[in-house]
Amino acid sequence: MSSRRRSGKDGLDSPTGAMALRDFIRRLRYGASDACFALFPFVVERKREAAAAKEMRRRAAGKRDPAWRPPAPPVVPPKADGLxxxxxxxxxxxxxxxxxxxxxxxxxxxxxxxxxxxxxxxxxxxxxxxxxxxxxxxxxxxxxxxxxxxxxxxxxxxxxxxxxxxxxxxxxxxxxxxxxxxxxxxxxxxxxxxxxxxxxxxxxxxxxxxxxxxxxxxxxxxxxxxxxxxxxxxxxxxxxxxxxxxxxxxxxxxxxxxxxxxxxxxxxxxxxxxxxxxxxxxxxxxxxxxxxxxxxxxxxxxxxxxxxxxxxxxxxxxxxxxxxxxxxxxxxxxxxxxxxxxxxxxxxxxxxxxxxxxxxxxxxxxxxxxxxxxxxxxAIGARRPAAAPVTPRPVRTGSLASVVHGYYEDLLPGLIAGLDPAHLFVTTPPEKAEAVRAVLARAAPAARLRVVENRGRDVRPFLSLLPELEAEGYDLVLKVHTKRSPHQGKEGSDWLQRLSGPLLKLARSERLAPVFEAHPQMGLLGAAGHVLDGALYAGSAGNAAWMRRLAAELGTGAPLTSPYVAGTMFVARLGIFAPLRGASELLDLFDTDMGLKDGTLAHAFERFFGVLAAEAGLSVGEVAADGHVEPVAEVVNGSYAFARSTTEEELDRLRRLGAAR
Structure with a gap:
């Protein structure tokens, strides 16, 4: 009889058991290192000095710190009003x-x-x-x-x-x-x-x-x-x-x-x-x-x-x-x-x-x-007059535009496969244009490539494209983007698939238009399990500051804590973006991306898209991996694998403050 491994929540096959074993080995290694330092201080000091000197030589030779940022003058001089x-x-x-x-x-x-x-x-x-x-x-x-x-x-x-x-x-x-x-x-x-x-x-x-x-x-x-x-x-x-x-x-x-x-x-x-x-x-x-x-x-x-x-x-x-x-x-x-x-x-x-x-x-x-x-x-109006509003063209009911922001060109083929190239718009920054153009030449020659400034991540390119989509009379827009989240560790590696997969499945099977026709009260659709409570997942105070400003600039009155789709991947009725019509000056507010994890205008818009749906009197729906659609999403108001709630952040702060005392 062959032997079988025991597995359970406390066994070594379980994540908890494996973590406990790694922690035990780490503590043994650290203990041995500390003992060596106590017994043979001069030897260990020389070894550590050599390691530190080697790192400094690498930096002197041009190695950049992961936190290093190049100069980038602000796009709009940030003269704070009242601060x-x-x-x-x-x-x-x-x-x-x-x-x-x-x-x-x-x-x-x-x-x-x-x-x-x-x-x-x-x-x-x-x-x-x-x-x-x-x-x-x-x-x-x-x-x-x-x-x-x-x-x-x-x-x-x-x-x-x-x-x-x-x-x-x-x-x-x-x-x-x-x-x-x-x-x-x-x-x-x-x-x-x-x-x-x-x-x-x-x-x-x-x-x-x-x-x-x-x-x-x-x-x-x-x-x-x-x-x-x-x-x-x-x-x-x-x-x-x-x-x-x-x-x-x-x-x-x-x-x-x-x-x-x-x-x-x-x-x-x-x-x-x-x-x-x-x-x-x-x-x-x-x-x-x-x-x-x-x-x-x-x-x-x-x-x-x-x-x-x-x-x-x-x-x-x-x-x-x-x-x-x-x-x-x-x-x-x-x-x-x-x-x-x-x-x-x-x-x-x-x-x-x-x-x-x-x-x-x-x-x-x-x-x-x-x-x-x-x-x-x-306020924007204090800097220059608002642009003249754009007159919308007649909407072609059920027509769908697919917008894909392609920053990581190696991830692009998996997103555009199966989408109608005649209605596919791909945005990318200048430094990525050649590589993305080569991908499209092989996979979707009829797609329209729009080279945009590398500001505002995937959000600013999408906003800059809205007047063109409106002018062509599209009714619906699918928005996805190549996404890597190294700060999320292993969990972040499949976030792209979880966010985009159910949406792309509907688009490739040509079910999006019928779904929105069947649910006229639905304005925004995201992947199930990724529609978040806007109050619980508000993020940093910077998000709130930007959202208050957006609401003031655009004259919206919907709650700023409205549910939103995490990751900014969704299908939307183009009509919910009507408050943005004629507000092209908002594009000037995006600064050159420096990789901040929260609090930027792009993070605020991630949440504000949900506000726009609420402003239009429409719901945020969700689609499951099997294609089932609920016109009113079951909003995540507990734990979420890819973000921390304000409650979790506050508990962490309280624990740290308790330790400090």
């Missing part, structure tokens, strides 16, 4: 460049030195141009009590046409009144809150400063101080400013940290743990507070083996997630009529907190700042 973005500016010591270059990795996979891309000697004009192009309104200059005004501040004051706000923050308590500071605050570009110039310090007597300000400036100052949880404001101060990671205890990362040297004793924090705690404290603050965020933190250049270091798998994406939430907090809780967000910092190279581009992350943080500020920019 102010303030970046702290450090007056760097003369040996800063030498200390940056001398920094070395403190643990395996730690990257040091991180070199500036913009020379430290760059002119203030260059810095101001870079800052304002990415949504920074104001530089807040750190100032020592007995130090002279920073050179960059003096240069701005001497150049009246430099369009950047200025503010001053003393590094300690308010010192004796300084005439040069009051003169700087008299500049028309000085940041004013409630009509009063802002001045920051860590407490101290403000009476003398207020008296001097009344005499020199004609009115009082708006005094602010660094935020400390559970602390009242100092006498005479009007608000607090959050300056992460100040006032935040270390929040150790769960990642494996293998020190290069026993001398390294600094904390290694998880960036998003710090972000969660900072946001929590900002929401719970009992004093008037301007929330803040840090642009990373790695004080190795300044502190060496005592450095505090934050780690992140993708700093640009994590920074954007934090900033979009902080913008929402600032908008919801203005102080004296002002909604300000403080970023630590513009150029603090010694503490590794800087928006300025560097050799590791490139322009990631600048671009993330511009992207997250964009939904708060002024």
């Amino acid at each position: 102010g973005i303030v970046a702290f500016y450090s007056d760097l010591p003369s040996d800063t460049a030498a200390r940056i270059e001398a920094a070395r990795p403190q643990f395996v996979r730690h990257v040091q030195p991180v070199l500036p891309l913009l020379p430290l000697s760059a002119s203030v004009e260059e810095e101001v141009a870079l800052a304002t192009a990415h949504g920074i309104d104001t530089f807040c200059f750190w100032l020592r009590a007995d130090g002279e005004l920073p050179a960059a501040l003096r240069a701005i004051l001497a150049t009246p046409d430099l369009a950047i706000g200025i503010a001053i923050f003393f590094e300690g308590p308010l010192p004796a009144v300084r005439a040069d500071v009051l003169d700087a605050l008299a500049d028309p570009r000085a940041l004013r809150i409630d009509g009063r110039p802002m001045l920051g310090a860590s407490g101290g007597g403000g009476d003398q400063w207020q008296a001097a300000a009344a005499a020199r400036l004609g009115g009082p100052l708006f005094l602010v101080e660094p935020f400390a949880a559970n602390a009242d404001l100092s006498a005479g101060f009007s608000a607090a400013v959050q300056i992460p990671p100040r006032d935040l205890a270390p929040l150790p990362t769960p990642r494996r940290i293998e020190s290069v040297s026993r001398a390294f004793v600094g904390p290694v924090d998880e960036f998003m743990f710090v972000a969660d705690l900072a946001q929590h404290r900002a929401r719970q603050a009992t004093v008037p507070l301007f929330p803040g965020i840090c642009a990373g933190h790695d004080s190795t250049p300044g502190q060496g083996a005592d450095a505090r270091i934050m780690v992140s798998p993708d700093l640009g994406d994590d920074y954007a997630r934090w900033l979009t939430e902080v913008l929402a907090i600032a908008r919801a809780r203005p102080v004296a009529g002002a909604s300000l967000v403080f970023i630590n910092a513009w150029n603090d190279w010694l503490n590794g907190s800087h928006l300025l581009p560097d050799a590791r992350y490139g322009h990631a943080l600048l671009r993330a700042t511009a992207s997250t500020c964009a939904p708060y920019a002024g």
Whole structure:
């Protein structure tokens, strides 16, 4: 008799058992490594130093960090309407460049030195141009009590046409009144809150400063101080400013940290743990507070083996997630009529907190700042007149256009196979045009290729095609796109098939028109199990900000929490897009894609398509893998394999905050 394996939920054949075995082996390996480090420290140190040095040589030879982003000027200057973005500016010591270059990795996979891309000697004009192009309104200059005004501040004051706000923050308590500071605050570009110039310090007597300000400036100052949880404001101060990671205890990362040297004793924090705690404290603050965020933190250049270091798998994406939430907090809780967000910092190279581009992350943080500020920019009508509305052609009932966005050309044949090439529209960016054209020449020569800018992922190309589809009188449109989701791991590998398969099956069997004819109340159709609850799967605050803006621009009144089809693959009645008619300026709002996982205009439109169906008074239906159609989908309001609900995200945050305490 042949033997049989036992399998069950606790057996090694089960996912749980296999994970337990892998975890056990991993802990054994880590334990052995730690024991070797304790017994033979010099041998292990040399081995780890060699590994760290090898990685740095690879980077010096041109290897890019996975989180690196190239420069890409914002398509629309993201001047936030009603929001102010303030970046702290450090007056760097003369040996800063030498200390940056001398920094070395403190643990395996730690990257040091991180070199500036913009020379430290760059002119203030260059810095101001870079800052304002990415949504920074104001530089807040750190100032020592007995130090002279920073050179960059003096240069701005001497150049009246430099369009950047200025503010001053003393590094300690308010010192004796300084005439040069009051003169700087008299500049028309000085940041004013409630009509009063802002001045920051860590407490101290403000009476003398207020008296001097009344005499020199004609009115009082708006005094602010660094935020400390559970602390009242100092006498005479009007608000607090959050300056992460100040006032935040270390929040150790769960990642494996293998020190290069026993001398390294600094904390290694998880960036998003710090972000969660900072946001929590900002929401719970009992004093008037301007929330803040840090642009990373790695004080190795300044502190060496005592450095505090934050780690992140993708700093640009994590920074954007934090900033979009902080913008929402600032908008919801203005102080004296002002909604300000403080970023630590513009150029603090010694503490590794800087928006300025560097050799590791490139322009990631600048671009993330511009992207997250964009939904708060002024209304389209304030920039240019709306385009004349397009007169729709007579609709050919039941006619179907298939729109496929082909970014990954190797996935394209599987999507277009069996679709009517006479009514097939394929969009692709310029860099993919040649490869996609070759695929179409073999598989669908009659298909119409539209080469579009590489902005807005698959959404902007689809929106740009709507006037053409309407002009040709199509009734229905099938929208799918080549999709890879590496951040989803194994689950993401078959997401494309799950989202597109049932829709393509109906299209290839010519059943879509009869289905929509049989269900006149249905406006949008997605794959079963992928129609999500718009409130539970709202995503980041950036999505909500964009959707509020879209609703205001287009004049829609349907709930912004309407159900939507995940992944932006659906069949729709072309009529539901009527509110977009004549609003081609919306295409200008899409920025060059930098790979953010949430909070962009494309993510907002994914949800807003469901709002458009609701605005038309139509339902979102679903089609099962066997072709069965329900005109009103059973909305996913529990767990979903490809996204986390707001409930799950909040539970995770609470667990992390509990661990932090």
